[in-house]
Amino acid sequence: MxxxxxxxxxxxxxxxxxxxxxxxxxxxxxxxxxxxxxxxxxxxxxxxxxxxxxxxxxxxxxxxxxxxxxxxxxxxxxxxxxxxxxxxxxxxxxxxxxxxxxxxxxxxxxxxxxxxxxxxxxxxxxxxxxxxxxxxxxxxxxxxxxxxxxxxxxxxxxxxxxxxxxxxxxxxxxxxxxxxxxxxxxxxxxxxxxxxxxxxxxxxxxxxxxxxxxxxxxxxxxxxxxxxxxxxxxxxxxxxxxxxxxxxxxxxxxxxxxxxxxLPVPRRLQTLRGTLDELLTSADFADAEQSWVCAQYTDATPQPDPMRRLLTRFPHCATVVHAPEGVRDADGLTYAGRVRAARSDAELIDAFLVHVREGEGASERELELIRDVIDERSLAEVSA
The missing domain is CATH 3.60.21.10 (Metallo-dependent phosphatases)
Known part of the structure; x- marks a missing residue:
């Protein structure tokens, strides 16, 4: 039988x-x-x-x-x-x-x-x-x-x-x-x-x-x-x-x-991992374009509208997960403690960025822009 x-x-x-x-x-x-x-x-x-x-x-x-x-x-x-x-x-x-x-x-x-x-x-x-x-x-x-x-x-x-x-x-x-x-x-x-x-x-x-x-x-x-x-x-x-x-x-x-x-698999399931830019552009992920996709993007900070952007390449993207790599070790400070420790407006803004961006403070370029904005505001206040 x-x-x-x-x-x-x-x-x-x-x-x-x-x-x-x-x-x-x-x-x-x-x-x-x-x-x-x-x-x-x-x-x-x-x-x-x-x-x-x-x-x-x-x-x-x-x-x-x-x-x-x-x-x-x-x-x-x-x-x-x-x-x-x-x-x-x-x-x-x-x-x-x-x-x-x-x-x-x-x-x-x-x-x-x-x-x-x-x-x-x-x-x-x-x-x-x-x-x-x-x-x-x-x-x-x-x-x-x-x-x-x-x-x-x-x-x-x-x-x-x-x-x-x-x-x-x-x-x-x-x-x-x-x-x-x-x-x-x-x-x-x-x-x-x-x-x-x-x-x-x-x-x-x-x-x-x-x-x-x-x-x-x-x-x-x-x-x-x-x-x-x-x-x-x-x-x-x-x-x-x-x-x-x-x-x-x-x-x-x-x-x-x-x-x-x-038995046949009607549509493959693939979990992809990389930065959002890599997921959107790298040829390494070309074979997943017709698969069900779980996208894990590793950018240090959350990116805007990741699902909509990923769907342009992976029309069967089913789920998106923010999975940052190399998250910085906690320094033991609370947000309030960082604010109290700030010695300038630039450091105060940097403390806020550390709080909302998984421990990532302002980059060198961002610090330049922050200082420029603060300087412009200071000049405007003096002129007034």
Missing amino acids: RILHTSDWHIGRSFHGHSTLDALRGVLEVLTQQVRDHDIDVVIVAGDVFDSAAPASACYTLLTDALRDLSDAGAQIIVTSGNHDSAARLGFQSALLRDGIHVVTDPLTVGTPITIADAHGPVHFYGVPFLEPALVRHLWPAVPLRSQRETLAHAMRLVNDDLTERGGRSVAIAHCFAAGVDATPGVEREIRQGSLDVVPLSTFDGPDYIALGHIHSRQTLSDRVRYAGAPLHYSFGEGDKRRGSWLIELDAAGLASVEWLD
């Missing part, structure tokens, strides 16, 4: 105010062609199908079209809900879906597989929707469920208890943060190192393969436990991460092979 493991479609998510629906539609069309080209039997979407609990109508249209196309390509589809999804909204039409499209959102179905057979016999797919402990502990009142760790451990006990009775090959699908993940910036908005509800890798012992979602970059935690990541780049922190899905092959004995299939 050939299985394609995807996750985190985040239908409806914007990128710095820009819609991603058209880009995602194009990528999912390529994924559908991969299903045809590789004779995929089952496609897994491991949570976060939508980006919000209340997606716009166009998001439902995209999902319906994608599921229909994947089904027409010959695959069965198993979709589970993630933390961004409303389980009720994602699952409301599950009973109306055509044969071969399965949407798993009900916590009480954990431990009840979707069984799909191949030439070697049945394969049991155990979908585990995102389980928020506070929202599901009443379903199993005899079990302490205070964390994702405890909740996923209980879910996997249900899976393995059922699997022990049934026997055969199996795949489990979950949406969580598993131990061993590289939590680099940008992989998920809710992930912050040091405040994670981490699920130990041993929790997933049992099934032949564990298809995880929640992390936006591909990750291999073991040969049989993997994240596929998101099909699009949704933040500049993900810009260097490959997009795609895992092709898993099961033989009669279980997991036989795992192969990565790349």
Whole structure:
């Protein structure tokens, strides 16, 4: 059996105010062609199908079209809900879906597989929707469920208890943060190192393969436990991460092979760094002119209207950050202290510039102009 493991479609998510629906539609069309080209039997979407609990109508249209196309390509589809999804909204039409499209959102179905057979016999797919402990502990009142760790451990006990009775090959699908993940910036908005509800890798012992979602970059935690990541780049922190899905092959004995299939990147994400003048003129940045751009300009002081100016060269500039280099060490003086220490009008103006320009006082040329203006004013006062 050939299985394609995807996750985190985040239908409806914007990128710095820009819609991603058209880009995602194009990528999912390529994924559908991969299903045809590789004779995929089952496609897994491991949570976060939508980006919000209340997606716009166009998001439902995209999902319906994608599921229909994947089904027409010959695959069965198993979709589970993630933390961004409303389980009720994602699952409301599950009973109306055509044969071969399965949407798993009900916590009480954990431990009840979707069984799909191949030439070697049945394969049991155990979908585990995102389980928020506070929202599901009443379903199993005899079990302490205070964390994702405890909740996923209980879910996997249900899976393995059922699997022990049934026997055969199996795949489990979950949406969580598993131990061993590289939590680099940008992989998920809710992930912050040091405040994670981490699920130990041993929790997933049992099934032949564990298809995880929640992390936006591909990750291999073991040969049989993997994240596929998101099909699009949704933040500049993900810009260097490959997009795609895992092709898993099961033989009669279980997991036989795992192969990565790349998906296209509709528009590259690039972070550029330099002075504003360098960003606007240097040939070093020519290859970024059609990319999504995060521009970090390193001028010592903020420059006027940087976004408008950068857009003339980079029409897809999404964000601008003032990131000065070589900021001077603080001298310990407050602005009031500098004013009191000033011995002349020129020094008073210089103290103001130091205060508003990240520690950068007047340049030699600026000091000349300041002195000229002060001298002219003094002469005017004497003449009056």
